[in-house]
Amino acid sequence: MVSSQPERLDRWLANQLSDFSRSRIQKLIEQNCVVVNAQPCTTKKATLQAGDFVQVYLPASQPLELLPEAMPLDILYEDDHLLILNKPADMVVHPAAGHATGTLVNAVLAYCGDTLAGIGGVQRPGIVHRLDKDTTGAIMIAKTDLAHQRLQAQLKAKTAGREYLAIAYGAPKAEQGTINLPIGRHPVERKKQAILPEEKGGRVAITHWQVYERLGNYTLFQFRLETGRTHQIRVHSAHIGHPIVGDPLYGAGRSIGVNLPGQALHAWKLRLKHPISGEDLEAIAPLPPTFTKLLTVLRRRAAG
Secondary structure, three states: OOOOOOEEHHHHHHHHOOOOOHHHHHHHHHOOOEEEOOEEOOOOOOEEOOOOOEEEOOOOOEOOOOOOOOOOOOEEEEOOOEEEEEEOOOOOOOOEOOEOOOOHHHHHHHHHHHHOOEHHHEOEOEEOOOOOOOOEEEEEEEOOHHHHHHHHHHHHHOOOEEEEEEEEEOOOOOOEEEEEOOEEEOOOOOOOEEEOOHHHOOEOOEEEEEEEEEEOOEEEEEEEEOOOOOOHHHHHHHHOOOOEOOOOOOOOOOOOOOOOOOOOEEEEEEEEEOOOOOOEEEEEOOOOHHHHHHHHHHHHHHHO
16 A cells, blocks of 8 residues: 655655666556556556555566586585676677587576576576676676676675776886776677767776786786776777777787687676675686686796
8 A cells, every 4th residue: 555645656655665776666667567556557657656466476587598518617615695606718608609518597597596686587696787708707696586686786886896906018107097988889799898989879987997017018007997898898998099908809919829729818807896795805716727827927927
């Protein structure tokens, strides 16, 4: 029973159903799953009046077409609400064309089984953010709808932090800086992103960087993301003249004597508040062997 002042339907439901995100609630409204005074309501902008009676029906979760695949997982943190993994190179996070199997989603399904919530109405792992196929490091998976909602809210509010390490070509004159340039789909090469004005479809993208270690004509950078656009660090780093070593799309294509699986970019640290307890958490993903080997080679060159 609604007893408050007039209020928009989706906003009122978001306050009543704290375990559901606003987008999930809006989808339920669109699916005729919300009934107001015995009449299905299909518009999220409907206004509720004092005394209105609201019912919400939850549809059965959609069947999952993906098959669980048992694969080794490097677990950095786990409890009943949250899983943080150290993703290896050459692993796609979500299934896509050409990568229907062998993804992180398949692996998490096999590991978590029926403990995963039906996030978004679909029985699938609640991966909160993505990493590129050959980018290694820490990635969050929510085990419940509430945890997923709160973790995404932290990323949006910038209260959760993501720090990366990358080895790039060149030696910047400054020790630190910020790149604030919008990123969008490359107008010609569809597999790439590019610096693109917002009026042409670019979206705000902000990357903070600092020199972690100088290696002669190479640099070990530490990057901190303020936004999370596709290929953001790779595009921004290349744009300022320091493409990441091994990057097949934005790199310089020069040989460095170390066989890399892809770009030398590693999601090093995740800082967040636990979605349920509010406890401060920090997950640190150890550097992969190829990254460590490249650092050793470059340190020797710089010293010699």
